[in-house]
Amino acid sequence: MLRAARRAFAFRPYAEVTLRGIAADAGVSASLIVKHFSTKERLFNTVADFGPAADQLFAAPLDALGRHMVLTMVRSRREQQGDPLLRVVFALGNDDERVLLRERFAEQITGRLTALLTGRERALRAELIVGQLLGLGATFSLHREGANARAAPERLAELYAPALQRLISD
Template sequence: MARRSGEATREEIRVAAARLFRERGFARTSVRDIAAQAVINPALVIRHFGTKELLFLETMSFTIDDEPLFDVPLEQFGERFIEVLLADDDIRGVYLALVRGSNEPRIKGRLQAVHERTFVEPVRRRLTGPDADIRARMAATVVGGLLYALWVVEDEGLAHASRPELITRYGALLQQALTPT
């Protein structure tokens, strides 16, 4: 068997870890599992990343493409945001992995950063007025509630709703939070 370069080994570890963390979460994924998936010695995982937690933090991140969010008038932003969010399958796995690992302080910090960077900031950029920040944060809680219900507790009623219905209804809730009183 040919030897891999350090960079190739590092990338194989990242790919294996990302897949396992999304499937199993932080606590149920061991360094040995990651190494077995990457077909390497477990010591190499630690050599390349230091700790399982640092590897998790490096592999579990996501962003939402802001461009489609700025292509619509503010009055249509709620539906468009929910549509973009539900269309990205990668978000579900990373979101669940972050939530499941949030009892670890650094992972909780990453979840807070994702909340701020992915949900609050894109919304705040679209708003004006002295209450823009609170409206953006309230809108983020609407989004967080949807993700929690769909992916953490797997609410059967919502799970069976059609994507267009979720977009319309949650878009309206989000739009209401965005609208100044």
């Protein structure tokens, strides 16, 4: 349900999104969505909450954070068939809900990462790290059957994490 809702809210204006449409896309009944979320507004607020993704992504000490973030992204993609961050890329319109999605992302992901970092240019480094994580998610989406789909998570982390870690530790 959440995957279908994320897609709907990312690609269409809030006013055009219906619980019935989300239900149809998810292969469930609209009443099941109402049972879990009560209203479209509550469902949107759940979709627009990046806090759980941040909790998972940043659950490591700074000296191991780059590797942890890559492994978290890979495992999330493979186990849940979804990316914890990529939906924000599709929220590029000016509708209020898309602005809210970007604002929450900036606060809950980029802002939280900025607060975790030490040293100089923390905000810049956080933005660059988040950009690299979004790029990793986009690569997974573009090359669903590519070499990355067959690579072990540890190998992907071995290749990708050093660039993130350099930004974390700078």
